[in-house]
Every structure is written in structure tokens, then in C-alpha cells.
Amino acid sequence: MSIYHTADYIFPVHKDPVRNGIVEVGEDGEILGLYHSSDEIPADAVVQKHKGFITPGFVNSHCHLELSHLLGALPRHTGLVRFLQSVMKFRYYEEDDIVAAMERADAQMLENGVVAVGDISNTAISAPTKKDSAIAYHTFVELLCFEPEKARAYFDRALETCQAFDLPSSITPHAPYSVCKEIYRYLKQLDHPERNLLSIHNQETEEENKFFRYKNGDFVDFYRELGRDISFFKAQGRDSLQSMLPLMPSNQPCMLVHNTYTTIKDIYFVNRHEQQITWCFCPKANLYIENRLPKIPMFWKMEHEIVLGTDSLASNDRLCILSEIKTILQHFDEIPFEKVLRWATLNGAKYLQMDEQLGSLEIGKTPGLNLISHVKGKTLSEKSTVKKLA
Numbered sequence: 001m002s003i004y005h006t007a008d009y010i011f012p013v014h015k016d017p018v019r020n021g022i023v024e025v026g027e028d029g030e031i032l033g034l035y036h037s038s039d040e041i042p043a044d045a046v047v048q049k050h051k052g053f054i055t056p057g058f059v060n061s062h063c064h065l066e067l068s069h070l071l072g073a074l075p076r077h078t079g080l081v082r083f084l085q086s087v088m089k090f091r092y093y094e095e096d097d098i099v100a101a102m103e104r105a106d107a108q109m110l111e112n113g114v115v116a117v118g119d120i121s122n123t124a125i126s127a128p129t130k131k132d133s134a135i136a137y138h139t140f141v142e143l144l145c146f147e148p149e150k151a152r153a154y155f156d157r158a159l160e161t162c163q164a165f166d167l168p169s170s171i172t173p174h175a176p177y178s179v180c181k182e183i184y185r186y187l188k189q190l191d192h193p194e195r196n197l198l199s200i201h202n203q204e205t206e207e208e209n210k211f212f213r214y215k216n217g218d219f220v221d222f223y224r225e226l227g228r229d230i231s232f233f234k235a236q237g238r239d240s241l242q243s244m245l246p247l248m249p250s251n252q253p254c255m256l257v258h259n260t261y262t263t264i265k266d267i268y269f270v271n272r273h274e275q276q277i278t279w280c281f282c283p284k285a286n287l288y289i290e291n292r293l294p295k296i297p298m299f300w301k302m303e304h305e306i307v308l309g310t311d312s313l314a315s316n317d318r319l320c321i322l323s324e325i326k327t328i329l330q331h332f333d334e335i336p337f338e339k340v341l342r343w344a345t346l347n348g349a350k351y352l353q354m355d356e357q358l359g360s361l362e363i364g365k366t367p368g369l370n371l372i373s374h375v376k377g378k379t380l381s382e383k384s385t386v387k388k389l390a
């Protein structure tokens with residue numbers, strides 16, 4: 001038997017919000033109907049009335065379940081390079097503790113109305129958690145290999161890790177500063193590069209641009225401290241994004257994550273390229289690590305595709321997309337809630353190729369249903385909370 005939910009506003013996302021709208025949901029969560037308050041519904045219908053907004057389930061486009069055990073372990077505002085060094089130090093935990101933390105993180109996301117996750121993995125340790133989860137996962141198996149002579153072996157190992165996930169997965173470079181050119185060459189040689197979704201950390205720190213422009217700054221020290229010889233790497237005279245993009249297979253969809261130090265010039269550079277770029281923002285992680293936000297309105301005004309992520313519990317106090325939306329609205333009040341909601345739902349589902357079922361309240365989909373309470377008119381308030389309805 002279906003249930004009819006009504007609220008102050010229904011946000012179907014694929015079309016305009018409906019004031020006092022009604023959404024009909026089947027027992028399996030399928031959207032069966034979307035009505036205005038003046039439309040007739042059966043006299044014996046079970047109607048649940050709510051205060052607030054009803055939206056589709058959220059898509060968290062960038063997470064690292066594997067780092068969930070680092071909740072609260074790393075200091076804030078250290079900058080990215082110090083942060084990475086701390087993460088490397090903390091990698092060695094008992095497997096049971098890592099798995100238990102991942103299970104808790106997965107449950108927390110479900111409770112916070114997340115229905116799909118784009119998750120970065122270095123190993124297959126998260127595979128059982130993801131397989132048992134009610135959340136749909138796409139795993140991005142991440143490659144870190146800056147040494148050309150090791151690239152082939154690292155690439156093949158990552159392909160094997162991909163296969164260990166009995167779920168949608170793809171292989172992706174970690175960041176411009178952590179992979180050598182050979183990795184991009186191997187990506188181009190994949191059977192169908194266009195089916196291999198990428199998710200690359202991009203310009204999370206200005207040090208990354210310095211490294212590519214002039215080959216100086218913290219990343220040079222970082223590699224020296226690791227004892228790595230990077231004499232083969234030459235200053236590129238341009239930002240990291242502009243150095244990386246020409247190396248990538250042009251038909252491969254690419255999500256660039258963070259973009260805290262991406263400039264308008266970088267965006268013009270992207271516009272001149274064939275590459276289909278989606279920008280992913282994780283504002284709370286940016287505040288945690290670098291205490292700075294990307295110029296989100298700049299991307300929005302250029303009408304680029306945008307999605308949202310939480311990053312990991314190493315750089316966030318919770319895995320909650322509503323908190324990311326609130327952070328954006330608090331800092332950039334020119335962007336309407338309705339737009340940001342689209343980034344958090346349909347756009348993420350599209351990038352992860354899950355929009356046939358998820359992302360909007362279209363009839364026939366099973367997108368999950370979230371109730372957002374404590375709202376203010378057609379936008380959120382600082383007190384807004386999320387509850388999963390279906």
C-alpha cells in the first residue's frame with residue numbers, strides 16, 4: 001500500500017518546488033505520484049503531514065570510508081601537506097578497528113539521508129561494508145605513484161583492487177602532485193576509458209600550484225623527507241590543473257574534488273578543453289584543513305556541473321551532506337538552496353551513473369525521501385535537520 005507524504009514544500013529537483021505538494025511512495029520506496037495540493041487523491045489515502053521540505057535522498061560524491069577511524073585524530077588548519085603527513089602516520093591501525101569505524105560511518109550516512117556515495121579506496125578493506133550497505137557505492141580505487149619506473153606495477157595492482165569490489169568501481173589518480181605522466185598514459189590505454197569514472201583531488205592547497213609552476217614549496221620538501229628522487233619532474237610554468245588536463249583521455253568523465261585554489265583562468269582553460277569536468281566541493285573539509293573555501297559562486301555562474309561531498313572523518317566531524325549544504329548557504333548567500341540541493345542529489349547521481357534510480361522525485365525512481373525540518377521560507381536555517389522518510 002502506498003503512502004502519501006506532504007510538507008511545506010516538495011523539492012522534486014528535476015522540476016520546480018511544489019508548495020504543499022504531495023508525493024506518493026510505494027512500499028519499496030518507488031515514487032508513484034507527485035501532486036499539487038489541489039489535485040485529487042483517493043479518499044482513503046494514508047497521508048502523512050510534515051513540517052519542512054521533502055527532498056530526494058542525498059548523494060555524497062566524495063568520501064573515504066577507509067579513513068573513518070581517524071575521526072578527531074588530526075589537528076585542524078595545518079594546511080594540506082602537514083595533513084597528508086599526519087594521515088600517513090596514522091595509517092597503521094588494527095583492521096578490526098578500521099572495519100568497525102567504517103560500519104559506523106556507513107550507518108551515520110544512512111541516517112543522514114545519504115543514498116549513494118562516491119568513495120575513494122586504496123585497498124579492498126571497505127568491500128564487505130559496502131556490499132552489505134543499504135547505500136549504493138561507486139568505489140574509486142586511488143593511485144598514488146609519482147615514480148615513473150613503478151607506474152606499471154602500481155597501475156596493475158590498482159586494477160586488481162578494482163576487481164576485488166563486486167560493485168561499481170573505477171581506477172583514478174589521487175592528485176596531480178602524486179601521480180606521474182605514465183599513469184595518464186595507462187588510463188588512455190584502458191579498454192573503454194569513457195566508462196572509467198575519475199575522481200581526482202585538485203588544487204586543495206596553493207602549494208600544489210607552486211609545485212607545478214616553479215617546482216618549489218612544501219611538496220618539494222615533502223618528497224625530500226620521504227627520500228624520493230623527483231629529479232625527473234620539471235617545473236611546468238602553469239597551474240597543476242592546466243598541466244594535468246592535456247595528459248588525460250579526452251573522452252573520460254572527470255570529477256575534480258576540492259578546487260580551493262582554482263582560478264577563473266583555470267576555468268577558461270577547462271572551457272577550451274573537450275574533457276567533461278564535474279566540480280566536487282567538500283566545504284567543511286576545506287575549512288578543517290586549510291581554513292579556506294573555494295570560490296563556489298564563480299563555478300556556479302559559469303554554469304559548470306557541481307556536486308558535493310563530505311570528504312572523510314579525518315577532516316570532518318560528520319558525514320552529512322545537509323551540513324555541507326548549510327555551510328555553503330552560510331558563506332555564499334547569493335546561491336539559492338534549490339541550486340545547492342541539485343548538486344547534492346541529481347548532479348551527484350548523474351556523475352556516478354545512478355540517476356536512473358536516484359537523484360530526483362521522478363515517477364518510477366527509488367531515490368529515497370528526506371525530510372528537512374526547521375526551515376525558513378524556501379531556504380534552510382542554522383537549525384535545519386534531516387530525517388530519512390523512505
Ligand SMILES: [Zn+2]
Pocket residue numbers: 062063064120201257311312
Ligand atoms: Zn578526499
